[in-house]
Amino acid sequence: MGRDAFAERYQRAVEWPLTGVAVLFLVAYSWPVLEPGMAGSVRRVCSVATVVIWVVFAGDFLLRLGLARRRMRFLREHVVDLVVLALPLLRPLRALRVVTAFGQLNRRAASLRGRAMVYVVGGVGLLGFTSAVAVLDAERSQPSASIKNFGDATWWAVTTITTVGYGDRYPITGAGRVAGVGLMLGGVALLGVVTAALASWFVEHVSRQEREEADLRVQVSALVEEVRALRVELRRTPSEPPVVGSVG
Amino acid sequence: MGRDAFAERYQRAVEWPLTGVAVLFLVAYSWPVLEPGMAGSVRRVCSVATVVIWVVFAGDFLLRLGLARRRMRFLREHVVDLVVLALPLLRPLRALRVVTAFGQLNRRAASLRGRAMVYVVGGVGLLGFTSAVAVLDAERSQPSASIKNFGDATWWAVTTITTVGYGDRYPITGAGRVAGVGLMLGGVALLGVVTAALASWFVEHVSRQEREEADLRVQVSALVEEVRALRVELRRTPSEPPVVGSVG
Amino acid sequence: MGRDAFAERYQRAVEWPLTGVAVLFLVAYSWPVLEPGMAGSVRRVCSVATVVIWVVFAGDFLLRLGLARRRMRFLREHVVDLVVLALPLLRPLRALRVVTAFGQLNRRAASLRGRAMVYVVGGVGLLGFTSAVAVLDAERSQPSASIKNFGDATWWAVTTITTVGYGDRYPITGAGRVAGVGLMLGGVALLGVVTAALASWFVEHVSRQEREEADLRVQVSALVEEVRALRVELRRTPSEPPVVGSVG
Amino acid sequence: MGRDAFAERYQRAVEWPLTGVAVLFLVAYSWPVLEPGMAGSVRRVCSVATVVIWVVFAGDFLLRLGLARRRMRFLREHVVDLVVLALPLLRPLRALRVVTAFGQLNRRAASLRGRAMVYVVGGVGLLGFTSAVAVLDAERSQPSASIKNFGDATWWAVTTITTVGYGDRYPITGAGRVAGVGLMLGGVALLGVVTAALASWFVEHVSRQEREEADLRVQVSALVEEVRALRVELRRTPSEPPVVGSVG
Numbered sequence: 001m002g003r004d005a006f007a008e009r010y011q012r013a014v015e016w017p018l019t020g021v022a023v024l025f026l027v028a029y030s031w032p033v034l035e036p037g038m039a040g041s042v043r044r045v046c047s048v049a050t051v052v053i054w055v056v057f058a059g060d061f062l063l064r065l066g067l068a069r070r071r072m073r074f075l076r077e078h079v080v081d082l083v084v085l086a087l088p089l090l091r092p093l094r095a096l097r098v099v100t101a102f103g104q105l106n107r108r109a110a111s112l113r114g115r116a117m118v119y120v121v122g123g124v125g126l127l128g129f130t131s132a133v134a135v136l137d138a139e140r141s142q143p144s145a146s147i148k149n150f151g152d153a154t155w156w157a158v159t160t161i162t163t164v165g166y167g168d169r170y171p172i173t174g175a176g177r178v179a180g181v182g183l184m185l186g187g188v189a190l191l192g193v194v195t196a197a198l199a200s201w202f203v204e205h206v207s208r209q210e211r212e213e214a215d216l217r218v219q220v221s222a223l224v225e226e227v228r229a230l231r232v233e234l235r236r237t238p239s240e241p242p243v244v245g246s247v248g
Numbered sequence: 249m250g251r252d253a254f255a256e257r258y259q260r261a262v263e264w265p266l267t268g269v270a271v272l273f274l275v276a277y278s279w280p281v282l283e284p285g286m287a288g289s290v291r292r293v294c295s296v297a298t299v300v301i302w303v304v305f306a307g308d309f310l311l312r313l314g315l316a317r318r319r320m321r322f323l324r325e326h327v328v329d330l331v332v333l334a335l336p337l338l339r340p341l342r343a344l345r346v347v348t349a350f351g352q353l354n355r356r357a358a359s360l361r362g363r364a365m366v367y368v369v370g371g372v373g374l375l376g377f378t379s380a381v382a383v384l385d386a387e388r389s390q391p392s393a394s395i396k397n398f399g400d401a402t403w404w405a406v407t408t409i410t411t412v413g414y415g416d417r418y419p420i421t422g423a424g425r426v427a428g429v430g431l432m433l434g435g436v437a438l439l440g441v442v443t444a445a446l447a448s449w450f451v452e453h454v455s456r457q458e459r460e461e462a463d464l465r466v467q468v469s470a471l472v473e474e475v476r477a478l479r480v481e482l483r484r485t486p487s488e489p490p491v492v493g494s495v496g
Numbered sequence: 497m498g499r500d501a502f503a504e505r506y507q508r509a510v511e512w513p514l515t516g517v518a519v520l521f522l523v524a525y526s527w528p529v530l531e532p533g534m535a536g537s538v539r540r541v542c543s544v545a546t547v548v549i550w551v552v553f554a555g556d557f558l559l560r561l562g563l564a565r566r567r568m569r570f571l572r573e574h575v576v577d578l579v580v581l582a583l584p585l586l587r588p589l590r591a592l593r594v595v596t597a598f599g600q601l602n603r604r605a606a607s608l609r610g611r612a613m614v615y616v617v618g619g620v621g622l623l624g625f626t627s628a629v630a631v632l633d634a635e636r637s638q639p640s641a642s643i644k645n646f647g648d649a650t651w652w653a654v655t656t657i658t659t660v661g662y663g664d665r666y667p668i669t670g671a672g673r674v675a676g677v678g679l680m681l682g683g684v685a686l687l688g689v690v691t692a693a694l695a696s697w698f699v700e701h702v703s704r705q706e707r708e709e710a711d712l713r714v715q716v717s718a719l720v721e722e723v724r725a726l727r728v729e730l731r732r733t734p735s736e737p738p739v740v741g742s743v744g
Numbered sequence: 745m746g747r748d749a750f751a752e753r754y755q756r757a758v759e760w761p762l763t764g765v766a767v768l769f770l771v772a773y774s775w776p777v778l779e780p781g782m783a784g785s786v787r788r789v790c791s792v793a794t795v796v797i798w799v800v801f802a803g804d805f806l807l808r809l810g811l812a813r814r815r816m817r818f819l820r821e822h823v824v825d826l827v828v829l830a831l832p833l834l835r836p837l838r839a840l841r842v843v844t845a846f847g848q849l850n851r852r853a854a855s856l857r858g859r860a861m862v863y864v865v866g867g868v869g870l871l872g873f874t875s876a877v878a879v880l881d882a883e884r885s886q887p888s889a890s891i892k893n894f895g896d897a898t899w900w901a902v903t904t905i906t907t908v909g910y911g912d913r914y915p916i917t918g919a920g921r922v923a924g925v926g927l928m929l930g931g932v933a934l935l936g937v938v939t940a941a942l943a944s945w946f947v948e949h950v951s952r953q954e955r956e957e958a959d960l961r962v963q964v965s966a967l968v969e970e971v972r973a974l975r976v977e978l979r980r981t982p983s984e985p986p987v988v989g990s991v992g
Contacts, residue, residue: 202448450696698944
């Protein structure tokens with residue numbers, strides 16, 4: 001079996017398992033944060049699990065890099081994956097891999113717009129939850145922080161992603177601010193996709209109306225052509241019956 | 249009479265009465281909040297009215313579910329209605345049913361854009377008012393709340409729906425924050441519809457100009473075709489009768 | 497001279513003078529606010545001027561209403577003008593009439609997008625200045641207000657119209673909040689027009705590229721038609737004169 | 745060599761050197777701000793460098809003005825350059841000249857959308873960095889300022905350009921507020937370009953689908969034409985040679 005065929009088979013084989021691993025990561029990462037009174041042993045299991053999952057993701061990345069024909073190009077195209085793997089600060093973003101599952105579940109959706117909406121709404125929901133957990137993890141131990149429980153963290157995430165930003169809650173640590181920047185960029189994407197989907201929907205309906213009018217015009221002009229062709233044909237008839245006299 | 253015909257007749261029959269009931273709900277829900285010094289008996293009437301109206305809406309939902317051919321699909325398509333009916337926290341959203349009345353009043357508006365604008369502007373106004381009432385209802389009794397009268401609540405609703413979010417007023421209770429999230433999503437929709445309507449209007453006018461130019465080009469090329477046909481015809485004439493002389 | 501002809505002549509005649517009066521209003525309204533140490537007599541002149549200008553605008557409105565063929569329709573179409581004239585709280589908006597001057601100066605701008613941009617950018621600038629003056633006028637005398645000089649008022653206006661809304665400055669009076677709501681709506685319009693103009697520009701250029709490709713395809717298919725016609729003609733030639741040989 | 749040819753040659757010759765000078769300016773302007781403990785001699789070198797670079801930019805502007813055929817038009821088209829050169833307050837914006845380098849590096853990008861995205865994302869990044877430096881420079885010495893280190897300045901820049909605006913950090917000096925206004929306008933542009941690129945992408949894909957359907961319809965109607973032509977031809981055949989029999 002050639003390298004390309006193997007690479008493709010590998011991709012298909014690990015698609016769902018890796019999505020499952022990403023869900024596990026989401027649980028192992030967020031559960032200890034949401035449950036401060038968790039038993040030490042469970043907390044240790046979760047901690048080990050996030051490290052193991054990191055190894056799995058890193059192994060998958062290296063394997064795909066090894067299978068790629070043009071490695072520099074692979075690195076250039078997967079630079080975000082690499083950064084998320086390499087920087088501990090961006091660790092929560094590893095959970096975003098779950099978003100690819102929406103693509104799997106959503107294959108039947110015919111329209112491009114529908115699929116983009118599912119990706120963005122799903123991704124925004126996931127990003128909101130992950131960022132709320134990350135900010136809570138980072139801020140909770142700070143005495144002067146304003147985000148101290150999950151309710152506040154969620155409220156902060158919603159006010160940030162909609163770009164409202166009251167400022168009643170905001171992160172003060174580096175890790176919390178990184179989560180905030182992710183949310184803000186997600187908010188710009190959310191506004192962009194909602195607006196763009198609406199705009200394209202309006203444009204499509206307006207142009208459909210106009211195309212229907214245009215079709216009518218085309219048919220009318222086709223009719224004109226036919227009539228003209230008939231006239232030409234009739235004009236040639238001198239060697240045929242005198243019906244030509246009535247051409248007008 | 250078949251089930252489908254009955255379902256359709258039922259829909260048409262209750263359209264306006266249910267809109268009226270939603271208006272009643274809006275009054276019965278918001279009046280006691282806006283008038284804290286209201287007599288206890290009137291307050292009780294309003295309280296009973298909101299429960300009765302909930303029963304009416306729930307009955308309508310169950311009847312339509314019973315009449316639907318494919319019930320799972322009906323539930324999937326009306327999941328928002330179900331959630332609004334089931335969760336007491338989302339109770340104020342029941343008043344949004346009044347929005348369907350805009351569709352009724354607006355049937356003569358030809359353009360899709362115009363109708364979308366009416367829905368969103370009307371819905372945003374209604375959402376703003378309902379959220380202001382809901383947040384006032386939730387926050388007023390909290391000692392540390394910043395929203396204590398209807399003026400502040402309206403101001404907060406406007407700063408939220410336009411995504412400005414000064415943060416001089418913001419909800420601190422769960423119910424108030426739920427109202428806030430609704431307003432923020434409404435704000436994203438407002439920005440999206442205004443922008444999309446403008447974009448589609450620009451695109452339409454630009455493409456109209458271009459189509460007019462294109463029409464000219466089509467006519468010119470039709471002329472070219474005619475001339476070419478004439479040339480072909482003239483080339484053939486030596487062997488044909490002089491009737492061709494009358495072609496011009 | 498008929499009523500319609502007179503109405504049209506009147507409109508043209510007062511277009512520029514009324515724009516000048518609106519500029520005068522802007523000066524008479526904002527100068528006393530910006531210059532707190534102004535002599536009492538000048539202040540009185542400005543105060544009288546704003547009243548006189550109101551009378552002029554009201555007279556113009558009534559005259560146009562009287563000249564209109566369908567008065568209810570005129571009122572429906574000019575309801576904003578009527579509200580701005582009738583409510584003292586919206587008095588600063590009378591200065592917005594200056595915006596119509598942009599339309600006059602801008603008549604040579606060919607593109608719809610360009611004209612919309614000029615209106616919105618000009619209108620947003622004017623709205624920002626007027627709102628900053630109005631908020632300063634309303635807030636300055638309040639002990640607990642955060643907007644006490646024109647620099648702060650301008651900064652507040654910019655943070656509001658771009659929907660950033662830090663919340664370091666915000667109005668606390670009813671009149672100041674009304675100015676704020678105007679700015680927020682102006683901000684939604686600004687974002688909408690900028691985005692829509694960019695979107696329509698992208699769409700136009702993309703579709704132009706595609707149309708050029710389409711034109712090529714049309715020409716190729718025209719060529720195909722010609723060749724096919726030639727083939728048909730040649731197939732017929734056995735029974736016709738050799739002159740056809742020169743068709744190529 | 746004519747004046748126009750010289751002007752064009754000059755433009756090409758200084759394109760890259762001036763971009764390098766702008767990078768130097770960025771370094772000489774931001775380094776002393778970011779490194780408060782810098783030795784006095786290095787600080788003086790940086791200070792002199794910014795003045796020298798200003799002279800270089802001013803000389804380039806005057807030379808291009810001198811070479812322009814229509815000077816008033818040149819001034820009108822380069823009014824932003826002139827303002828940035830003339831006002832010391834806008835000095836940080838001189839670094840934005842680096843953005844033109846993105847255009848150079850990006851020439852191979854085929855699509856208009858791609859190029860616009862690169863310009864805006866690159867420009868927004870540069871604007872964010874420059875504004876963070878400028879605000880830090882302006883605010884640091886103010887006792888009551890909330891932006892006192894580069895981390896806070898960057899966080900403020902991100903919350904401003906995404907129009908979130910918590911208000912936990914905000915400028916209080918004139919120079920800092922000017923940087924803030926630049927960021928807010930950049931944020932409106934960022935949102936606009938992201939949304940517009942998405943909208944045009946949706947519109948393009950939808951219209952491509954529809955065009956493919958339309959192409960099919962065109963082919964079908966071409967087939968109809970062919971069949972009709974055949975029918976016409978067959979109707980004529982009685983009086984013509986049997987060679988026609990081979991048309992099918």
